[in-house]
Amino acid sequence: MSYFFEYRGITKTYPGVKALEDVSFGVRRGAVHGLMGENGAGKSTLIRILSGDQQANAGAILIDGAEQKFASVRDASDNGVMVVHQELQLVPDLTVAENLCLGRFPSRAGFVSRRRMIADVQAVLDDYGINVDAGARVSALPLGARQMVEVAKAAMVKARVIALDEPTSSLSSRESEVLFRMIARLKAQGTVILYVSHRMDEIFQLCDSMTVLRDGRLAAHHDSLEGVTRAQIVSEMVGREISDIWNWRARPLGEERLVVDGLAGAKLSIPGSFTARKGEILGFFGLIGAGRSELMRLIYGADPARTGRVMLEGDSYTATDPRQSIRRGIAYCSEDRKHDGILNGRSVEENITISARRLWSKGGFLRPGREAEVAEEQIRQLRVRTPSRFQDIANLSGGNQQKVILGRWLAEAGLRVLIVDEPTRGIDVGAKSEIYDLLYKLAEQGMTILVVSSELPEVMGICDRVLVMCQHRISAEFTRDTFSEQALLAAALPDGQNHSTAA
Amino acid sequence: MTSTLKKLLLGEQGLLVIFAIALVLVSVFVPNFLSTRNVIGLLQAVVTVGLVACSMMLCLATRDFDLSVGSTVAFTGMMAVMVTNATGSIPLGILGAIAAGAAVGMVNGIIIAKIGINALITTLATMQLVRGFGLIISDGRAVGVKEPAFYNIALSNVFGIPTPIIVLAVAFLVFGIVLNRTVFGRNTLAIGGNPDAARLAGVKVVRTRVTIFAIQGVMAAIAGVLLASRITSGQPNAATGLELSAISACVLGGVSLAGGRATMTGVMVGVMILGIAENVMNLLNIQAFYQYVVRGVILLFAVLLDNLRTSSGIRR
Ligand SMILES: Nc1ncnc2c1ncn2[C@@H]1O[C@H](COP(=O)(O)OP(=O)(O)OP(=O)(O)O)[C@@H](O)[C@H]1O
Ligand SMILES: [Mg+2]
Secondary structure, eight states: OOOSEEEEEEEEEETTEEEEEEEEEEEOTTOEEEEEESTTSSHHHHHHHHHTSSOOSEEEEEETTEEEOOOSHHHHHHTTEEEEOSSOOOOTTSBHHHHHHTTOOOEETTEEOHHHHHHHHHHHHHHHTOOOOTTSBGGGSOHHHHHHHHHHHHHHSOOSEEEEESTTTTOOHHHHHHHHHHHHHHHHTTOEEEEEOSOHHHHHHHOSEEEEEETTEEEEEESOOTTOOHHHHHHHHHSSOOSOSSOOOOOOOOSEEEEEEEEEESSOEEEEEEEEETTOEEEEEEOTTSSHHHHHHHHHTSSOEEEEEEEETTEEEOOOOHHHHHHHTEEEEOSOHHHHTOOTTSBHHHHHHTTGGGGTOBTTBOOHHHHHHHHHHHHHHTTOOOSOTTSBGGGSOHHHHHHHHHHHHHTOSSOOEEEEESTTTTOOHHHHHHHHHHHHHHHHTTOEEEEEOSOHHHHHHHOSEEEEEETTEEEEEEETTTOOHHHHHHHHSOHHHHHHHHO | OHHHHHHHHHSTTHHHHHHHHHHHHHHHHSTTTTSHHHHHHHHHHHHHHHHHHHHHHHHHHTTOOOOOHHHHHHHHHHHHHHHHHHHSOHHHHHHHHHHHHHHHHHHHHIIIIIIOOOHHHHHHHHHHHHHHHHHHHHTTSOEEOSOGGGGHHHHOEETTEEHHHHHHHHHHHHHHHHHHHBHHHHHHHHHHHOHHHHHHTTOOHHHHHHHHHHHHHHHHHHHHHHHHHHTTEEOTTTTTTHHHHHHHHHHHTTOOTTSSOOOHHHHHHHHHHHHHHHHHHHHTTOOHHHHHHHHHHHHHHHHHHHHHHHHHSSOO
């Protein structure tokens, strides 16, 4: 068999971590190749080596039979390799058009023509069906839109190999469809696509072949997906069987705990109200930009609320300061861990204890013993893959960073409401079901949990009740007996589009 | 062999290793370097920059910057002398200096952290403002001390060690504890690591940053008083360029300008490297003009080393 693209014997070590060991596999021309594995299995590392951003300690990359040596990202892209990393790399202060043209601005006599650039890029975006304004600043776009723009950037240059590292992690199913059409077109042009994802559905829908990594080693290679089952891949990934990842069980719910009514901040207002009960897991489903994250940020005070009320067990207030919210017993885990989750350059331990340490520190002094104990407990409970609690969080894999941020809030005491925005974004199946179990356990102890998720199966799998949001309002409410995929999706779509999809 | 050497130089303690090697070389090859007199002179020479570097470390750790420290040292030294002269009381003079320093720091902090103006621009402005105030209140001339006991602040000693050196040692100790053992220190580093994340995790970001600037002002005032005492007068033009020396010392000591990374031992080593370089050049009678060149080379070297370290191992 002749492969167009090949990894041969790739080995990569970091101080204290063997990230990849002798990984070899190949992909045929015009094939979409899935790459799966647990958090920290080495998927992103493999992609980073392809992108020229990191160098392997041993091994080679072959494209069309020729060995490639990429000394830098520029070098790789000049040789037709484009990579969309797990953590997005767009420049927030530039416009979408500028980001897409970075390094190759269309110019006339050395002057960049803004108008032409925006028009060109808009044409490309429209062509791919990406609903984004080319003249908009990237910082003003929701995370999902940014992810689409990043993929469009890779598609714009004629690449021979494109690697996408969890491209759909912050896309809803509808937006993912747009991405899949893009992939199909690239594939038809003969491009090799490496596709990293934790979503099994996508792998089966998109991929022609796939590789499973475990602990930095090749666990399985499937040249065709025919006859391969999900259960088989899961056990190749985690080395054990997982029967039901949702594992939801009915729980008795307590009295009404949280009432949210008509919150508005500086940027937008979300009319309407909702309540949540003690021990309830309340889901928020919707398309990107529906206002779910904004609503959560207003409840928490991450963006200060101007008007509207939050009522927590009879105590009514307008949240303006996260610190206050934490003291009241509300915690918020944001969707964008890179932007406002992880503390760069600081250890796993510090990232876990930053908030909870006020519970044990005395007179402003730390208690190192207690800090260590709490950090170790969370690392163990969440199975964070790290050489030690002293490791810089920036060196952890994406999914493991997510676990650490969850651990930050699990270390808190006396929490009454936990808000999690895309809690399993970038988390592998095994860890996912562990996190769900954890959420159930917290709910059983009486915690009210608000879950924002763009993954329909997740929302339906773990929530007791779901509110659907559409264009900044709550458009529908479902309980477990009224859940259905069609109904939730229909409620998420704005009126105009509702009919076209139903037809 | 080469790989262990590389590991040693590029590891966590790389700077310390290089410092130790340099120290041994200098002790062996430079005559008189290890004499008690020279060592004490060396330490006295780094007191001003050392004190300011302590608080500059916190400032840089939160991704901030302070260019106004040199002016503040001169201004507060002047305040100390003038208030002492006017009231006849040295404690009042010192208090006046510290109040003035804290005020400058608070103003910096409020403009930068509360209003959100860029730290570089803000402190560039206050640097000139404060230098101007110092010149105005002194009419541009040195102001002599009328109270002879004022000299004693710098001249006195404890067990034979001059008071300023003791003060510096205490500052190193206190800031080391603050950085590593207190919630305040950890919050400082967390803000530098990611200000948005720190805020969402309940850290009082604005207040912490303003406090750091205020501390910076107080440290500059302490340095200002000691300096005025040593030179027996308030000099409106004292300590020019001090801000750059202090930042150099921090960077040499591995403090990241991108925030989130700082150690007290690193900064101590940074201060000592600068001090020793100057001292050795004086002992060897090297013309002052060359000293600038050498300092520039040392700083570049340190930054390159740091760059090498980051790219060889950990990302960013
Ligand atoms: N710069 C680094 N320094 C030290 N260790 C690193 C570094 N980058 C990655 N690692 C480690 O290498 C291993 C593989 O990481 P990688 O990011 O490739 O995982 P992944 O398969 O992409 O996981 P995820 O699904 O969570 O994104 C992890 O154990 C991680 O902690
Ligand atoms: Mg990854």
